[in-house]
Amino acid sequence: MPVLEVTCSLVGWSCLYLLFCRTFAQQGSEWSCRLVTLSHGIVIVMLTAYVLFIEGPWPFTHAGTENTELQTFSLAVCLGYFFFDLAWCVRHHTEGPVMLAHHAASIAGMLLALLMGVSACETCGVIFGSEITNPLLQARWFLRRLGRYDSALGDAVDLLFVSLFAAVRVGVGGFMFYCELTSPRTTLVMKLGGVGMYALAWVFMVDIARFGYRKSRAKYDRWRGARGSRGGGGGDHPLGAADAQKRD
Template sequence: MPVLEVICSLIGWFCLYLLFCCTFAHRSPEWNCRLVTLSHGVLIVLLTAYVVFIDGPWPFTHAGTENTELQTFALAVCLGYFFFDMCWCVFNQTEGPVMLAHHAASIMGILLALLMGVSGCETCGVIFGSEITNPLLQTRWFLRQLGLYDSLLGDAVDLLFILLFATVRVGVGTVMFYCEITSPRTTLIMKVGGVVMYGLAWVFMVDIARFGYKKSRAKYKKWLENHKLKEINTQKLD
C-alpha cells in the first residue's frame, strides 16, 4: 500500500504541474514548479501538524515507534513530491549541490521510515519543521518575480522566514535531534540520517544568517543616507 500511495502522489504532483503549465502558459517552467512546491508546502505542513500535534504519538517521547496509517500516508505524499521535485531540478539544473543533497537526504530518510515501518512520528516531525518555512521561501521568490520584493511586505516575509527557521528548524530541531539520538528504539541508520539532516539545517542556517546580516546592513545604510538627505534638505529650507 505505501508503494501505491507514493506512485499516486508522484502522479498527482506531476499532474498538478501540468495543470499549472496549461493555466499559466505565459510563465516560466520554474514559476509553475514553484507553485507546486508552494502547494506541497502548505498541504504537508497542515497534514504533518495534524499527525504530530493531534493524532500522535508525540515524537519527542516516542521516537522509533511503529508507524501509524496516517503517518505512512503523510510520508508517502511527501515522498512522491520529493521524487517529482528532484527529477525536475536535475532535468532543469536549477539547484546547487546543497539543495540537491537536502532532497536526496529527505528521500532516503522517508524511504527508510516507510520500508522499515518505524520512526514515522519523528520523521513527520522533521518534515513539519523543515517545510514550515517553505511557503515563505516561495512567497519571497514570487514577490521578486512580480517586482514587489523591495517593500514592507518583502521585509516582513524575510523576517518571518529567518525567525521561523531559527526557532523551529534549528531550535526545536536540536531538541528533536537529541531525542532521536538518545532514543533506544531508534535504529542506527535513522540516527545517521538524523545527523545528516541536522548538519544540512546548520549549513542553511549559516547562509541565512549571512543573508540577514547583509540585508540588515544594507537597510541601515539606506536609512542613514535618507536621514542625512532629509537633514540637508531641512537646512536648505531654513
C-alpha cells in the first residue's frame, strides 16, 4: 500500500484547507472546506477520466485486474482527501449518518483496492461517477451562500446535478455494478462493497428525487399565483377560490 502517497495527499489537502481559512477568514470554516471539496472534485474527475478513457483498461471489461501505477496514485490522492473530509465532518458535526456511511464505505473500498493490489480499475470508475456531480453540488451551496441560488443559474445547476446523478451514478453505475458482480476476477469482498455503494447511491437518488419534486411543485405554485395576479379579478370571483381548490 502506498502509505507515503496517501500521507502526502492528506497533508496536501489539509494545507490547502489552512490556506483557504487564512485567505477567506471572514467566510468561516465551511466555506474553506467546501473550496477544498470543490478542488478535489475537479482534480479527481480529471485524473480518473484520464485513467478510464485514455490510459485504461476499461472497467466494464477488466474489473478485478491488477492495479496500475496511475490507478494507485489516483486512489491515494482520493483517499487522502476522504480522510481529511471525514475528520472535518466529525469534528464540526456537519453531516448525518448516511453521508458518514458513504465516507466510511468509500474509504474502505479504496483501502481494500490498495491493500489487495487489484480492482483499482473499477474503483476509479466509481470515484469518477461519484465525483462528477460534486462540483455542481458545491456550486449550489456557494450560490445559496451568495444569495444567487433563486435564479436561472441556480435552476440550471440543480437540473444538471439531478440529470448527471441519475444518468451516471444510478444508470451507468448500475451497469458497472452488474459487470463487477459478474466478473470472475473480482473478489467477494469487493463485490459486497459494490452492493453497499450502489445501495447508498439509491438512497441519495430517492432524497434527490424528493427535493426535485418539492422544488418543481413550489415553482409551479408560484407561477400559478403570479399568473392569477396578472389575470386580475379572478381571485375576487365567487367561484375563483373553489375552482382553484378543485385544480389542486
